[in-house]
């Protein structure tokens with residue numbers, strides 16, 4: 081499948097474009113997302129922020145072609161969802177989530193290899209020498225060289241997070257989706273992962289990323305754009321400089337929040353009314 085630089089919507093450089101998208105569940109009457117338009121371009125690094133139940137994971141599932149919108153259109157890598165074989169399209173999107181199943185007995189190297197086939201279990205006849213070498217190189221790049229032969233289930237959560245990212249990068253995606261990648265990490269592991277994401281932004285200038293996060297402190301300095309969601313609705317979106325601030329965050333989370341920029345990173349805390 082050829083993936084063009086633009087989308088059917090005609091926006092050159094857009095890797096993902098949602099127009100007037102909504103997701104509703106007829107069975108429960110729930111509306112995880114309501115009327116959202118959003119464009120992610122090559123080289124942009126988005127943070128997706130909002131309280132529990134705001135619709136972040138639902139949005140990431142749309143972006144990863146894992147689900148379809150109820151209304152509106154999603155153009156991903158130049159293809160409109162609903163008109164193409166999404167299994168092929170998914171190969172160009174790296175999706176990282178702690179919820180993804182990984183066989184714990186597989187080595188880190190094998191887990192990364194499964195990124196080439198997008199499978200949970202390895203398909204051994206599908207991995208040539210170049211793919212194996214690339215898996216090794218990616219683990220090195222993510223600082224996991226010592227883990228090549230270690231069983232995934234024996235790796236720490238921080239190590240597992242970086243192995244999952246190496247796996248997602250194996251097919252050389254143009255869009256990397258990270259669903260709460262810092263979940264469960266201690267401070268050093270979190271900072272190692274932040275460093276890795278900042279390095280990726282530098283080494284792959286065309287790669288676009290979308291990171292779902294609950295904590296402002298864990299946002300890498302490479303984050304360039306932010307989308308604030310509340311009750312399935314976009315409250316604000318755009319470059320961090322003009323979008324991310326105490327007032328916007330307070331409106332998003334429904335209580336007074338003080339946001340402080342600390343160098344290239346962020347610190348947020350609630351304030352007593």
Ligand SMILES: Nc1ncnc2c1ncn2[C@@H]1O[C@H](COP(=O)(O)OP(=O)(O)OP(=O)(O)O)[C@@H](O)[C@H]1O
Pocket residue numbers: 105108110111112113130131132133134135136137138139
């Ligand atoms: N398949 C579904 N059927 C019914 N309701 C759903 C479904 N999927 C999600 N929802 C509802 O949609 C809303 C948004 O869910 P979503 O998981 O996208 O939020 P989130 O922002 O990722 O939340 P969290 O931060 O807690 O992970 C929630 O109220 C959820 O209960």
